[in-house]
Amino acid sequence: MQRVELQPAYIIHARPYRDTSFIVHCFTPQYGIVAAVVRGQRQKKKSQRSLLNPFIPLLISAQGKGGMLLMTHFEARGQPHFLTGASLYSGLYLNELLHRLLPEADPHPEIFTAYQTAIESLVAQEALEPSLRRFEMSLLLALGVGISWREAAWDGGPIQADAYYRLETEQGFVPVVAGEKTAGLFYGEHILQVAGQRFDLATARKTAKLANRQLLQPLLGSKPLRSRELFIQHKR
Numbered sequence: 001m002q003r004v005e006l007q008p009a010y011i012i013h014a015r016p017y018r019d020t021s022f023i024v025h026c027f028t029p030q031y032g033i034v035a036a037v038v039r040g041q042r043q044k045k046k047s048q049r050s051l052l053n054p055f056i057p058l059l060i061s062a063q064g065k066g067g068m069l070l071m072t073h074f075e076a077r078g079q080p081h082f083l084t085g086a087s088l089y090s091g092l093y094l095n096e097l098l099h100r101l102l103p104e105a106d107p108h109p110e111i112f113t114a115y116q117t118a119i120e121s122l123v124a125q126e127a128l129e130p131s132l133r134r135f136e137m138s139l140l141l142a143l144g145v146g147i148s149w150r151e152a153a154w155d156g157g158p159i160q161a162d163a164y165y166r167l168e169t170e171q172g173f174v175p176v177v178a179g180e181k182t183a184g185l186f187y188g189e190h191i192l193q194v195a196g197q198r199f200d201l202a203t204a205r206k207t208a209k210l211a212n213r214q215l216l217q218p219l220l221g222s223k224p225l226r227s228r229e230l231f232i233q234h235k236r
Contacts, residue, residue, distance in 0.1 A: 001063060001064070001065060002063065002064060002065065002069060003061075003062075003063045004028070004031055004034060004060060004061055004062040004063065004069065005061050006059045006060070006061055006073075007028045007029075007030055007031060007034075007059065007060055007061070008028060008029060008057065008058070008059060008077060008112075009026040009027060009028045009034070009057075009058045009059070009060045009074075010026065010027050010054070010055065010056070010057065010058065010115070010116075010119070011024050011025070011026050011027075011052060011053065011054055011056070011058070012025055012026070012027050012033070012054065012095040012098050012099050013025040013095065013099045014052060014053075014054075017037060020039065020040050021037055021038060021039045021040060022037070022038045022052060023035065023036070023037055023038075023068070024036055024038055024052060024071070025099060025104075026058070026060055027098055027102075027112060027115065028060070028107075028112065029107065029109040029112035029113070030107055030109070031105060031107055032102060032103075032104065032105050032106040032107040032108060033098070033099070033102050033103070033104045033105070033106070034060075034062060034069060034104070034105070035067060035068050035069065035104055036060075036062045036064075036068065036069040036070060036071040037068060037069070037070050037071065038052060038071040038074070039070070039071075048074075050080075051074060051075070051076055051080070052074075054083075054091060054092070054095055055081045055082070055083055055091050055119055055122075055123075056076065056080045056081055057076070057077040057078050057079075057080075057081065057116075058074050058075065058076060058077050059073075059074065059075050059076075059077045060073065060074045061073040061074070067104060067105075081119060081120075081123045082123075083122055083123065086128060086231070087122040087123070087125060087128065089227060089230055089231040090122055090128050090131070090132055090231070091119060091122050092226075092227040092230065093132065093225065093227040093228065093231065094115060094118055094119070094132070094135060095227070096225055096226060096227045097136075097139060097216075098111075098115065098139075100220060101139070101143065101219055101220070108142050110138065110142055111138060111139055111142045114134070114135050114138035114139070115135065117131075117134075117135075118131045118132070118134070118135040127199070129199065129205045129208075129209070130197075130199035130205070133194075133199060133205065133208040133209060133212060134197075134199075136208075136212040136216065137208070137212065140212065140215050140216070143219065145169070145170055145215060145219070147167075147171070147172035147173065147211075147215065148172050148173075149173075149191055149192070149194050149195035150192070150195045151172075152165065152172065152173055152174065152175055153168055153171040153172035153173060153174050154171070154174060157175075159173060159188050159191050159192055159195070160175075160188045161188045161189040161192055162188060162189070163175055163176075163187075163188045164176050164180070164185040164186065164187055164188065165185060165186045165187075165188060165191065166184070166185050166186070167186060167211055167214055167215075169214065169215060169218055173186060173191060186207060186210075186211065187203075187207075189203075190203045190204060190206075190207040191207060193207070194207050194208045194211075
């Protein structure tokens with residue numbers, strides 16, 4: 001019998017189950033992603049039902065055998081969060097990354113902390129891109145495919161500000177020979193801006209976005225991100 005007792009959690013995915021229930025996937029620091037059935041909530045109009053939404057910090061209890069547990073208790077943990085507009089789609093993007101890339105019951109407390117920080121930043125309506133890029137980098141590092149933004153791959157030498165690099169997945173930035181075409185390459189100065197968290201600079205934001213997307217692609221596969229499609233439609 002597996003028991004989860006009053007664990008901090010966020011719901012990252014939910015779907016209807018039978019006539020009156022939900023299956024929710026909750027992200028927790030100690031147990032990773034927990035899948036649980038929440039019985040009887042689809043017909044309820046009480047305030048408790050409203051807690052079964054993304055981005056709301058919860059305390060949950062669940063128990064059961066196998067992969068699917070039964071939710072026995074859930075309550076708000078602090079002030080509920082509600083996102084709108086671009087912040088909402090950014091939050092959905094974070095949830096989709098977690099749902100697709102983390103296996104169930106695989107705890108990553110460091111990712112939970114990074115996720116909570118990102119959500120709080122979105123709630124505060126801070127600049128979107130720095131929050132997203134920092135979370136992506138934390139996620140990649142925790143999954144074992146993070147790269148160095150200060151040292152080149154292969155020889156381990158420091159990134160040179162005036163040099164160009166190509167990005168090798170699971171290895172990092174590899175220096176290119178002089179005279180090679182620079183299209184699709186990364187400029188050393190911009191890489192170092194990311195290393196210094198200079199996301200106030202457009203070049204750092206663009207570099208981090210392109211590099212993170214390239215590193216995430218092999219993990220995500222060919223299936224497109226639904227949250228990205230929704231965000232594009234929102235911007236039209």
